[in-house]
Amino acid sequence: MSTQAPSLTSASHPPHKVFSISRVFAIASNTLLELVRLKVFYFLLIFALVLIGSSVFMINFSFQEQFQMLKDISLGAMSIFTWLLSVLATAMLLPKDIEDRTLYTILAKPVPRFEYLVGKLLGVLTLLLISTLIMAGLFAAVLYGRQEFVISQATTQAGAGATADQIADIVRSVKASTFTWSLLPAIIAIYLKAALFAALTLLISTFASSWIFTIVTSVAVYFIGNIQSVARDYWLADNGGTPLTKVFLALVSLLFPDLQLFNLVDDIVAGNAIATLLFLKTAGLGVVYVLVYLFLAYFVFAKKEL
Amino acid sequence: MKRIAIVFVALLAFGAARLPFERSLNEEHRAAFFRGAKLDLGLREQIGQGGFIAALSGFRSVVADLLWIQANTAWQNTEWGRMVVLFDGVTTLQPRVTLFWEMASWHMAWNASNWARDNPKQPREALRIKAQREYFELGRLYLERGIRNNPDKYVLYDRMGLLLRDKLKDHLGASEAYAKAAEFPDAPAYEKRFAAYELSYVEGREKEAYEMLVKLYHLGEQERLPTLLSRIGDLQEKLNIPKEQRIYIPPENNQ
Numbered sequence: 001m002s003t004q005a006p007s008l009t010s011a012s013h014p015p016h017k018v019f020s021i022s023r024v025f026a027i028a029s030n031t032l033l034e035l036v037r038l039k040v041f042y043f044l045l046i047f048a049l050v051l052i053g054s055s056v057f058m059i060n061f062s063f064q065e066q067f068q069m070l071k072d073i074s075l076g077a078m079s080i081f082t083w084l085l086s087v088l089a090t091a092m093l094l095p096k097d098i099e100d101r102t103l104y105t106i107l108a109k110p111v112p113r114f115e116y117l118v119g120k121l122l123g124v125l126t127l128l129l130i131s132t133l134i135m136a137g138l139f140a141a142v143l144y145g146r147q148e149f150v151i152s153q154a155t156t157q158a159g160a161g162a163t164a165d166q167i168a169d170i171v172r173s174v175k176a177s178t179f180t181w182s183l184l185p186a187i188i189a190i191y192l193k194a195a196l197f198a199a200l201t202l203l204i205s206t207f208a209s210s211w212i213f214t215i216v217t218s219v220a221v222y223f224i225g226n227i228q229s230v231a232r233d234y235w236l237a238d239n240g241g242t243p244l245t246k247v248f249l250a251l252v253s254l255l256f257p258d259l260q261l262f263n264l265v266d267d268i269v270a271g272n273a274i275a276t277l278l279f280l281k282t283a284g285l286g287v288v289y290v291l292v293y294l295f296l297a298y299f300v301f302a303k304k305e306l
Numbered sequence: 307m308k309r310i311a312i313v314f315v316a317l318l319a320f321g322a323a324r325l326p327f328e329r330s331l332n333e334e335h336r337a338a339f340f341r342g343a344k345l346d347l348g349l350r351e352q353i354g355q356g357g358f359i360a361a362l363s364g365f366r367s368v369v370a371d372l373l374w375i376q377a378n379t380a381w382q383n384t385e386w387g388r389m390v391v392l393f394d395g396v397t398t399l400q401p402r403v404t405l406f407w408e409m410a411s412w413h414m415a416w417n418a419s420n421w422a423r424d425n426p427k428q429p430r431e432a433l434r435i436k437a438q439r440e441y442f443e444l445g446r447l448y449l450e451r452g453i454r455n456n457p458d459k460y461v462l463y464d465r466m467g468l469l470l471r472d473k474l475k476d477h478l479g480a481s482e483a484y485a486k487a488a489e490f491p492d493a494p495a496y497e498k499r500f501a502a503y504e505l506s507y508v509e510g511r512e513k514e515a516y517e518m519l520v521k522l523y524h525l526g527e528q529e530r531l532p533t534l535l536s537r538i539g540d541l542q543e544k545l546n547i548p549k550e551q552r553i554y555i556p557p558e559n560n561q
Contacts, residue, residue, distance in 0.1 A: 061378070064405050069374070072367035079364060207310050226363050229332060232325070254321025255314075258328050261335065263364040266343075270367070270402035271459070278334055285324070285331065292320050296313050303309060 023111055027119025028126060034096075035089055035127050043081055047135055050077045051142045063150045067177040070146060071269045074139040075186060079265060081135065082194035083222065086128055090201035091214040093120050103306060114298050117202065121294060124198045132191045140179075147178045185279045186268040192286035193262040197222070199293035200257070206300040225259035228252060257289055343399055352395040361399055370399040374406065377413075386418045390444065397451065404461050407452025411465060415445025415473050442473045460490035464497060471504060481505040481515075498522060499534060506537045516541040523553060532558075 054073045058066045097103035106116060154170045201218045208214040234241075235249035261282055264274060343366055350358045357369045377392035393410040400406055419441035428434050446469055452462045467483035470476040481504035488497035499522060506515035519538050522529045539555035541547075 065374070065409070068403065068405055069371045072371045076365050076368035203313075207313075223359075223363060229328075232329070236329070251318075253325070254318045256321075258332070259364065261328065261331060263366075266364065266366040266400070267402055270400055271404065272338065272402055275338060278331075278338060281331055281334070285327070288324075296316055299316075300309050300313055 018112070019115060024115050024119045024122065027106070027111070027116060028122035031093065031120050031123025032126050035123065040085060040089065040127065041131070041134075043085065044131070044134055044138070047077055047081055048138055050074075051138055055142055055146055063154070063174060064177050066146065066150070067143070068269070070143060071183070074135075074142070075183075075190065075265045075269060078132065078135045078139070078187070079190050079193070082128055082132055082190055083197055085131060086124065086194040086198040087201050087215060087218045087222075089127060090121075090124050090198045091205055091211045091218065093124070093202070094205045095211045098306065107306070113302050117206075117294065117298050117301055121199060121202055121290075124202075125195055128191060128194045128198065132187065132194070136187050143178050147174060150174050180273075182268050182273045185274050186265045188279075188283065189262050189264040189286075192283055193259065196257060196262070196286055196289045196293070199290040199297070203293045203297040203300070206297045206304060221256060222259065224252060225257045226263070228256045228258045229260045232258070262286060343401060349395065349398050352391060352398070357395075366399045370396045370403070370406070373399070381413060381417065384421055386414075386421070386441075389413060389418070393448070397448070397455075401452075401455035404452060404456050404459055407448055407456070407462055408465050411445040411448035411452070411469065413445075414441050414448060415469050419445070419473070442469070445469055446474065460487040460493040460497070463487035463490075464493070467497075467500060467504070471500075477504045477507040478511070481508065495529075499529070499531070503533060503537055506541055512541055512545055516545055516547075520553065 051070075051074055055066075055070055058069050061069070094103070097106070103116075107113065151171055151174050154174065155167055158166060158170060197218065200221060201214060204217050204221075205211070205214045208217065231249045232253035235246060235253050241249075264279075264282070268274065343361075349361070353361065353369060353373065357372070361369045373392050373396045377389050377396065380386075380388040380392060393406070393413070396406050397410060419438045422428075422437035422441055423434055425434055425437065428437070446466070449462055449466045449469060453466065456462055463483050464487040467480045467487065470480035470483060481501050484497050484501035484504060487493050488501055498518075502515055502518035502522060505511050505518065508515070516538070519534060519541065522534060523538060535555050538553055542552050542555070
């Protein structure tokens with residue numbers, strides 16, 4: 001009979017890793033599952049209603065107007081829904097885990113707090129990705145349906161006397177008003193802005209006293225972030241003003257993100273094409289925002305008394 | 307509390323680090339015709355506080371559409387003054403949508419002007435004609451502003467050509483507008499023809515127009531349309547082109 005104690009690093013007990021992708025993945029998938037169980041996808045029904053309703057409502061307008069408005073309203077609704085979802089879903093994460101006491105169970109495993117935060121954020125980002133893809137799919141389906149309807153109407157009106165070239169012209173003209181490749185960066189920009197807000201809301205929730213505070217602060221940051229560039233331009237233009245005003249403008253410029261940089265949708269639906277490099281720079285900035293906010297969230301959460 | 311203070315300082319430092327990048331990115335966006343809308347107090351008065359906040363929050367296009375729908379209702383009620391206010395709001399919010407400029411101009415120069423010309427409440431014809439011309443001018447102004455905001459698109463030059471030709475009878479202006487539209491690589495082939503047709507009606511520019519038309523004629527069968535042949539025939543007579551240099555114009559195309 002052996003008297004030797006079993007080794008802690010035996011094959012059945014692999015050494016504890018400082019950072020484990022599988023643990024992060026497990027937390028992320030659980031977070032996603034929890035959010036799905038909260039029936040968050042029901043908002044997609046409202047989105048579908050907005051799409052179909054606006055599509056039917058605009059039937060009296062010219063086809064160019066119809067497509068313009070359909071794109072504006074659909075992408076605007078996507079922007080609102082993904083932003084709201086990112087704020088509301090993230091604001092509830094930490095308070096809910098504390099209330100259910102699952103946070104203590106997870107962190108006692110031991111799971112490093114950084115992995116926990118990364119897993120939580122990834123769960124929300126996956127939810128946002130799925131939502132964005134479904135909304136984009138619905139939007140594409142409605143736009144395609146309208147496009148085909150308009151083409152069939154226009155070709156019927158052109159009559160049997162129309163030549164193949166004239167029909168091709170009609171089809172080309174209708175299609176030019178619907179799908180363009182530039183819609184893709186617009187949808188990615190919507191997702192990036194929502195991801196930025198998920199990370200920012202996570203940061204706020206690490207020191208917030210309640211989820212209501214987190215949501216209210218996030219919403220306030222959203223509105224301030226959209227006019228941050230105005231404050232920044234005024235601050236840097238050296239237009240005079242009292243020192244107090246300058247300090248205030250500097251704080252707004254430095255503390256808040258410039259959300260106008262991610263509002264590409266309004267101009268893309270107007271027919272602007274965005275250069276690849278310019279889009280990559282904007283997207284890269286969005287990723288940097290997410291990483292910085294995540295790191296700062298960990299910095300607060302690492303020593304937070306639970 | 308100490309950690310929150312450190313986060314505050316870190317956010318300031320991050321803000322300072324990204325400042326030059328964001329400023330240059332902002333400039334690049336503007337150079338690519340993004341963020342061209344001017345959201346000022348004038349617009350605030352036009353679209354109300356709610357619309358202004360929505361526009362500031364990244365929903366300019368949706369607010370513009372709502373105003374456009376209101377303008378459509380105003381059109382059905384022939385409230386031309388209200389339409390102008392709404393069109394100004396729409397085009398300020400979405401200056402890069404050529405459709406809005408084009409439609410605003412069309413409503414003014416075609417619909418409102420016709421209404422003004424036949425206005426039963428105005429017995430004096432001189433005043434009706436004056437009102438009609440004012441609406442033509444309003445239509446032209448929309449296109450001018452639209453072109454200033456969209457110098458990279460041919461479509462508003464084309465519409466300007468149409469308005470100058472059909473409403474203001476300014477053949478030289480129309481020819482210049484069509485010629486400008488024709489410079490764009492994606493412009494339809496008829497822009498060049500239209501530029502030449504309009505120039506052919508301008509006193510003193512007939513020779514130049516004739517040369518343009520002949521050049522188009524030699525491009526091939528696809529350019530030899532009835533109007534082109536008719537304009538060539540007309541100018542050959544007017545310019546006394548020697549018989550041996552003339553292009554044969556079938557009798558059905560001779561005016």
